[in-house]
Amino acid sequence: MPEGDVDWLARDRDFTEGIDHLGVQVVSTNIYARLLPGISNLTDRARYFSFYPWVLDSFARKSPGKSPDDWRIWIRRHEFTFSAASIAAEVADKIDEDAAGGVIGARAARRIVNKKGAATVDIHDATRIENGKAAKGTYFKNRExxxxxxYKNQMTVLGLMRHDEDRKAPDRQLTKYAGEKLSVVVEQAKAFRDLREIAAIGGAVSLADLVTLGQAVHPxxxxxxxxxxxxxxxxxxxxxxDLCRxxxxxxxGRRxxxxxxxxxxxxxxxxxxxGxxxxxFRWGVLxxxxxxGTRWKVPAHLEATRLGWAAYAQNELLNYALECLMWSVVQMIDAMPxxxxxxxATLAAAACSARHATAPLPGRVDAALSAFAPPTSSSPWGDGSTWAxxxxLQDTTEPLQCAASAVRVLLRVAADRSRYGGRHPFAAIPDGDDIARRDIHLxxxxxxxxxxxxxxxxAFFAQLVIDWIIYRHLRVATRKLASQGDYTYRFRPEEGVLVSCGEIxxxxxxxxxxxGMRMLADIGLIEHGFGSVTKHGRALMAVTT
Amino acid sequence: MIDVLDELADPDLEAHTSIVLAYNVDLLFYDKLVRRRLASSGAMSQLVFCDATPYAAGLDGVDPGSRIGRAYSVTPVRMSGAFHPKAYMLLGRRKARLIVGSGNSSIGGLVRNAEAFGRFDFDEAKGLPAHPAFSAILDLAKRLATRAVPAVTSQLARAEAWSPWIRTVGPLPDARVVHVGGEGGAGLMSVLRNAVSGGHLKRVVAVSASFDRKLDAVRELAQLGNGDHETIVIV
Incomplete structure (x- = not known):
């Protein structure tokens, strides 16, 4: 920017969308990280856990060069060949729809494969490195x-590889007890040896060959x-x-x-x-x-895990209802400062009146809690149920109506406690007491x-909006501004009134x-598409105690 | 371009005291961000003066974790009009910084809005006296402190004792003037009129976040001196 330009205009454009504007979701993410460790939101295909150790091992054994750039070219060409083959097979309808998806670099691979009149895919062009960085227009920005x-960090957590203190690229080496064993298994498959041949050359490969390859290597x-x-x-x-050392x-055990x-x-x-x-499952555990509507008879040895997930699901309802209240505030700010x-006061008055609900809320909190105790009817999905x-709430489109529905969900969450038998709702979650040190949770x-x-x-709900919505958001956004420089305010005070800064x-x-479920399908415990449990799945259920 | 928040977080200043004067001090924003920036300049003693009306409305933003009253004092100022200065001063034993302008101590004033600010720096090592703006702001704070709790007066007395350079008199480092108006003081326009008297001006540039609706002030600026200058207004 030339000297003297007003870069506050650039700063105005520097608006971070952000997530978790009330800073409440961290409790939920902590819960599920403890209940399902070792699986992240981004590592959803099991085959990559065997593919990458094999690529790493192949590099050590077969690559003529061993420099950091040699490694980056090696991993990128292998990964993209894997992607292009998998996508080519998907596009050619050779992969069951339920088993498709989750392929890394799929968008770029699809664009290249679908290019009009293209009969070949240039592996080098899609993966090239220039000046030590991924070249523009290639399939993935990260050099690796x-x-x-x-996957790299997650595979380290699972013990498939460990940090290599002596090298920067690759900075991992396989573990003998797990990573190397997986690599040996993959090496036995001819299709992967073919994939290596294509990737090592890095030239043009015909679509027909990729389709054939994809049918064998697709995750x-x-x-x-x-x-x-x-x-x-x-x-x-x-x-x-041994494998899990x-x-x-x-x-x-938790996973x-x-x-x-x-x-x-x-x-x-x-x-x-x-489908x-x-x-x-989320509603089932709750x-x-x-x-x-029939009762899910959970095996006794899994009951504590179910209770942990129930606490997660109920905490999610709390978070969601609070975010809906914030949505209502943001909409109102847009309409009038x-x-x-x-x-x-406006939101609380509307929420408590009958104007936006079938009946007004009782005037005192204890009576309101009684009115929203879980119904005793047999159907968990019927009238008055939490589900209903x-x-x-999800059907509302207008702020006051949304606030009215949100406080009713909040009251249900407050009144629905019996499943925990008087114990802390996070008691069944490992380190649950640690998680409960946060400000806002069940x-x-x-x-x-x-x-x-x-x-x-x-008055109670008015104060809730003040404490847990308006000033909570301002606190969270200010913290993000102070620590990361991210401007995530959805509203801010200006001369005493709130002014709008964005949507939520x-x-x-x-x-x-x-x-997790997709991985269960990949490793043969359930049918793809969250279908029925297979013989391997039943075997696992029999041994999990 | 001045990023006030960056200017306030300068460890080279080795400040001991900060003084913030503003119409509106967003207490949450001050506590979670401005205070920390000032502290990173070394200011362990912090004083805030703000208008009493927005202060009362902003008290809802004070949570149990707030350091108000412990890490910094806040003195709400009551006066017939509004208490409307915006000054941010960091005092050290040998260095200091003063930023005067239009932005409140709020998200809008210090982060989002386009505001006008001027910066004064003092460095004893340069051998020049401090700009009188420093003592003007300190004196204003001392006057306001007469109606505050005694701890505020003590904070200011300590600040002055640790920054004796603030009273050094000598040639002005530059021609800028910081005028403190308000109750009993001369209005800004009459100060300008006296400074110019009937002299010839080439240009008057006014930079402000807002002007009166009838633009009376702009008209007066256009008539300063013998009234044949060009007047530029930046809003």
């Missing part, structure tokens, strides 16, 4: 591709009875002490119990969730119920409502379950 971006076509799937099963499920017994719980749900549930088994207290209250919400039992409902979209966190 998706391996470096997503969704692992033979569940083969050696590769068997090794991956043992590593992901933590059932083999790099993982703690505690973490292996296995969550996956076994998911398998138990899938084995018993029907198709009530329109969205993850959504079904209501101890299957999609058709007022002071924080005026917004809080959330459904109503138990904190219960404590807040308990302390206000004799207060006016309207209430969201739930992603508890890695979708990734």
């Amino acid at each position: 591709g998706g391996y470096g971006q997503y 969704g076509v692992l033979d569940p009875d083969g050696g590769e799937a068997d090794h991956l099963r043992k590593i992901v499920l933590g059932t083999d002490d 790099g993982q703690t017994a505690e973490e292996r 296995r119990r969550t996956l076994a719980l998911a398998l138990d749900y899938l084995a018993k549930d029907d198709d009530e969730w329109d 969205d088994a993850v959504l079904g 209501e101890e119920s299957l999609g058709d 007022m002071t924080p207290r005026e917004y809080a 209250l959330l459904d109503e 138990q904190a919400w219960w404590d807040r409502t308990d302390a206000a039992r004799l207060e006016s409902t309207e 979209k209430p969201t739930f966190t992603n508890p890695r379950l979708r990734q």
Whole structure:
């Protein structure tokens, strides 16, 4: 920028979208990280856990050059050849739709494969490195591709590789007890040896050859009875002490119990969730119920894990309802500038009246809590159920109506405690007491409502909007500005009133379950598309105690 | 271009005291961000003076974790009009910085809005006396402190004792003037009129975040001196 230009204009454009504007989702992410360790939101195909060790091993054995750039070229060409082949097979309809997806660099590979009239794919052109950096227009910006971006650290956590103190690129070496064994299994497959031949040359490869290759190497076509799937099963499920030497017994057990719980749900549930088994599982753990409303009889040894996930699901409802209240505030600010207290009072008054709901809220907090105790009817999805209250909230389009629905969900969350038997809701979560040190979470919400039992409902919710929405957001956004320089304010005070700075979209966190379940399918425990449990899945359920 | 927040976080100043004067001090923003920037310049003693009306409305933003009253004092100022200065001063034993302008101590004033600021620096090593703006702001703070709790007066007395250079008299380092107006003081326009008297001006440049609706002030600026200068207004 030339000297003298007003760069505050550039700064005005420097607006970070940001997430978690109330700083509440961190509790949920901490819970699921403890209940499902070793699986991240970005490592959702099991085959990469065997593919990358093989690429690393191949580099050591077959690459003529060993410099950092030689490594980067090696990993990028292998990874992209894998991607191009997998996508070419998908595009040619050679991969079952349910088994597709999750391929690294898929967008770039699809663009290249779908290029009009293209009969070949140039591996070198799509992966080249210039001046030590990924060249513009190549398939992945990270010099080490998706391996470096997503998988490297996770594979280190799983004990497949460890830091190599002597080298910068590659900066990992395989573990003898796990990584090398996986590499040996992959090397036995001719298709991978063919892939190496293509990648090592790095030239043009015909689409027809890629389609053939993709049918054998695609992450969704692992033979569940083969050696590769068997090794991956043992590593992901933590059932083999030797292969899992790099993982703690505690973490292996936690991951296995969550996956076994998911398998138990899938084995018993029907198709009530329109194929969205993850959504079904989230509600199932909370209501101890299957999609058709019948009771989910959870095996006794998995009950503590279910309770941990129930606390997660209920904490998510709390977060979501709070974010909906914030959404209401943001919409109102857009419409009319007022002071924080005026917004809080307006929202609370509307929420407590009958104008935006079927009935007004009782005047005192204790009575409101009684009115929102969980219904005793047998269906967990019927009128007055938590499901129905959330459904109503998600259907709202207008701020006051949204606030009214949100406080009703909050009241249900506050009144629905019996499943924990009087214990802390995070008691079944490892290090749950640590997580509960945060300001806003399920138990904190219960404590807040308990302390206000004799207060006016309207005043209580007005103060909630002040404390947990308006000033909470300002605190969180200021902290982000102070620590990271990110401007994430959705509103800010200006001359006493709040002014709007952006939008908010209430969201739930992603508890890695979708990734976990996809991995279960990859290693042959369930059918792809969250389908039925296989013989390997049933075998796991039998041994998980 | 001055990024006030960056200017306030300068460890080279080795400051001991900061004084912030503003109409609106967003207490949450000050506590979580401005205070820390000032502290990174070394200012362990911090004083804030702000208008009493926005202060009262902003108290909801004070949470139990706030350091108000412990890490810094806040003195709400009541006066017939609004208490409307915006000055940020860091005092050290040998160095100091003063930033005077239009931005409140708020997200808008220090981060988002386009505001006008001027900066004064003092460095004893350069052998020049401090700009009188430093003592003007300190004296204003001392006057305001007469209606504050005794601790505020002590903070200011200590600051003055640790920065004796602030009273050194000598040739002005530059021609800029910081005028403190308000109750009992001369208005800014009459100060300008006296400074110019009937002299010839080439150009008057006014930079402000806001002007009166009838533009009376702009008209007066255009009539300063013998009124044949060009007047540039930047809003």
